[in-house]
Amino acid sequence: MEELMEVENKQVILKGYIDRAPLESDMELKVGNQIKLKISKGCNSVLVKNLYLSCDPYMRARMRDFQGSYIPPFVPGKPIEGFGVSKVIDSDDPNFQAGDIVSGFTGWEEYSLIEDTKKLRKIQQHDIPLSYHIGLLGMPGFTAYAGFYEICSPKKGDRVFVSAASGAVGQIVGQLAKLYGCYVVGSAGTKEKVDLLKTKLGFDDAFNYKEEQDLDATLKRFFPEGIDIYFENVGGAMLDAVLLNMRVHGRIAVCGMVSQHSNHDKEGIHNLFSIIRNRLTIKGFLQSDYLHLFPKFVEQVGAYYREGKIVYIEDMNEGLESAPSALVGLFTGKNVGKQVVCVSRD
Amino acid sequence: MEELMEVENKQVILKGYIDRAPLESDMELKVGNQIKLKISKGCNSVLVKNLYLSCDPYMRARMRDFQGSYIPPFVPGKPIEGFGVSKVIDSDDPNFQAGDIVSGFTGWEEYSLIEDTKKLRKIQQHDIPLSYHIGLLGMPGFTAYAGFYEICSPKKGDRVFVSAASGAVGQIVGQLAKLYGCYVVGSAGTKEKVDLLKTKLGFDDAFNYKEEQDLDATLKRFFPEGIDIYFENVGGAMLDAVLLNMRVHGRIAVCGMVSQHSNHDKEGIHNLFSIIRNRLTIKGFLQSDYLHLFPKFVEQVGAYYREGKIVYIEDMNEGLESAPSALVGLFTGKNVGKQVVCVSRD
Known part of the structure; x- marks a missing residue:
């Protein structure tokens, strides 16, 4: 019987540190290591089967050999880590039982032993797609929520610009801003994404920044009276153009600079005056x-979703083996909506 | 009698718009135009004799042909304008009488007719040097006061860095921060200024940025645990180095970027991550x-001055004809302390 409980556990490991956007060859699918599907008493840990894994831009920073950030780097030779939705297989923590669905930090592998169970959340909302707990109701959704309400100081009628607007965070910021009574324009990098912004996501307007020669002129076209709130997701040339178009007492919330995920922005920002x-x-x-604010966020955004006031677009890759290309795709804008990897549906 | 009332009124005029740091040759001393020392009834204006004129970095922005700023550009062929301390010669505004000493916007000339009297302030504190009303108790002092208390969110024990620290604003920020219980380091561009910071102005420490090869390393030396508050007066390379040394939840108050007073910073800022x-x-x-907050500021900083808790260093040029070189000197760091031009002592 004991022997039957040991299964193969595929993993995606980081081969070594990098200081650029990741390539698929920076990661490796490791097949053939075994894991026991039973945990030992007294370890206070939880053994989970991973269902959905989240690909997020901040993960690039963990691929660098840099300890000074808010989160330590990955360990070469070990699985990539990230947010995930998982099913509890066995638990030595009284708060979790076999069969529970949880979200939290997990490994890029089929099964993970989670030792730090304090940050695991048991998922209660079973009427919401499971994968949304690493998107709409997970870190990206909460980033949008905290950023918009706590950082942007929004007022009804404010002119809001969102970059990377169809991404995991941007699509929620835009919808929250619309629900708040703001005028909202988003930018994205393909016609398909721009169409989604204007139709499915309900932005007032949107443009493909790759088709614009002069971002300053573009922003003046969409915001002839200027921008009150910029939700900054990209950095670089877009930020520089936005600075030229902000209204007096404007607010810029900065949660990511996906174009600038290294320690030093070579191009530089020129319009800080x-x-x-x-x-x-x-x-x-x-x-x-x-x-x-997380409980309030889950309640409010969960309600918006159930009432049909908010939608969420995911880009779902199938199979753990597709995880490296899914992560790499974030930095070239391949994903349409929140990038998720489905390891298993149950 | 009437004839005797007409006197020569020397003026410093702007010759034309520029888009760089000013040179003395951008201005001209115009001699020989006459002014009547009596104003006509019904004009609601005030005629003043200018005593002290203020040279401030923001004035450079008014020498550019750019209407989009918070203050319109100067008019070529007309006198430069700026803050000044003046004596009322004649008044058709019931709030002012001949003999009053006032501070507010005036012209770079011996006598000015001030039409917009609403912003003129009658000086009440006659135990404080008159010129301090365009420094310690004027716009620079108030910039330091509002910036430190309202923008920097200071806490006792905070580590505060001030650039251009011996300048009109910086010297007050540093002293207010010390009085608040902060650890304060300043930077300046000469040994003389650094000595003043450490002795007369009571900074905990100071350095000459021109003698430092690597500003990042310098800041790490003075702030091994990082900076909580940066009072930004210069921009450019210093700001970039500061960004690498800020502590979590640090605050940067930006009131000036004297090194970057054009529309476009060529060098760029690289460490916004x-x-x-x-x-x-x-x-x-x-x-x-x-x-x-201005009345509260005058009361508090006036009291600090009377109690000997705060001092103020001025660099006084004598005579209206010295005004162009005084203004130009701001942008090469020639001034030691607040740059003032004395047109007349009474």
């Missing part, structure tokens, strides 16, 4: 600093 | 947005 001229506030934030 | 990593708040401000 606008910070004084327009008395701007630029505020960086991490959703993890606002976790006291 | 720190905004996310360290959840920084960068906030631009103008003292004019906080004028409701």
Whole structure:
């Protein structure tokens, strides 16, 4: 019987540190290592089967050999880590039982032994697609929620610009801003994404930044009276153009700079003088600093979803073996909506 | 009698718009135009004799042909304008009488007819040097006050870095931060200024940025545990180095970027990723947005001065003809302390 409980556990491991956007060859699918599907008493851990894994831009920072960040780097030779939705197989933690569905940090592998169970959340909302717990109701959704309500100081009628607007965070920011009574424009990198923004996601307008020669002129076209709130997801040239188009007392919430995920932005930002001229506030934030609001967020955004007031677009890759290309695709804009990897549906 | 009332009125005029740091040759001393020392009834204006004129970095922005700022450009062929302390010669505004000493916007000339009298302030504190009303108790002092208390969110024990620290604003920020219980380091561009910071102005430490090869390493030396508050007066390379040394939840108050007073910073800022990593708040401000606090400021800083808790260093040029070189000197760091031009002592 004991022997039957040991199964193969495929893993995606990081081969070594990098200091650029990741390539598939930076990761390796490791097949053939075994794992016991029973955990030992007294370990206080939870053994899970991973169902859905999240690909997020911040993960690039964990592929660098840099300890000074808010989160330590991955360990070469070990599985990539990230947010996931998982099913509990066996538990030595009284808060979890076999069969529970949980979300939290897990490994890029079929089965994970989770030792730090304090941050695991048991999923209660079974009327919402499971994978949404790493998207709409997970870290990206909460980033949008905390960023928009706590950082952007929105007012009804504010002119809001969202970059990477069809991405995991941007699509929610835009919809929350619309529900708040703002005028919302988004940018994205393909015609398909722009169409989604204008139709399915209900943005007032949207444009493909790759087709624009002069982002300053583009923004003046969409915001002839300027921008009150910029939800910054990309950095670089877009940020520089936005700075030229902010209204007095405008707010810029910075949660990601997907175009700039290295320690040093070679191009540089040139228009910071606008910070004084327009008395701007630029505020960086991490959703993890606002976790006291998480229950309220799940309640409110869950309700919006059930009422049909908010939708969520996912890009689902099938199979653990597709995880490296899914992650790599984030940095070229291949994903349409929140990038998820389905390891198993149950 | 009437004839005797007409006197020569020397003026410093702007010759034409520029888009670089000003040179003395951009201005001209115009001698020989006459002004009547009596104003006509019904004009609601005030005629003043200018005593002290203020040279401030923001004035460079008014020498450009750019209407989109918070303050319109100067008019070529007309006198430069700026803050000044003046004596009322004649008044058709019931709020002012001949002999009153006032501060407010005036012209770079011996006598000015001030039509917009609403912003003129009658000086009440006659135990404080008159010129301090365009420094310690004027716009620069109020910039320091509003910036430190309203923008920097200071806490006792915070580590504060001030650039251009011996300048009109910086010297007050540093002293207010010390009085608040912060650890304060300043940077300046000469040994003389650094000595003043450490002795007369009571900073905990100071350095000459021109003698440092690697500003990042310098800041790590003075702030081994990082910076909580940066009072930004210079921009450019210093801001970039500061970004690498901010502590989590650090605040950057931006009131000036004297090294970057053009529309486009060629060098660029490269380390904005720190905004996310360290959840920084960068906030631009103008003292004019906080004028409701002005009476409280005059009371508090006036009291600090009378109690000997705060000092103020001025660099006084004598004579209107020295005004162009005084203004130009701001952008090469020639001034030691607040740059003032004395047109007349009474």
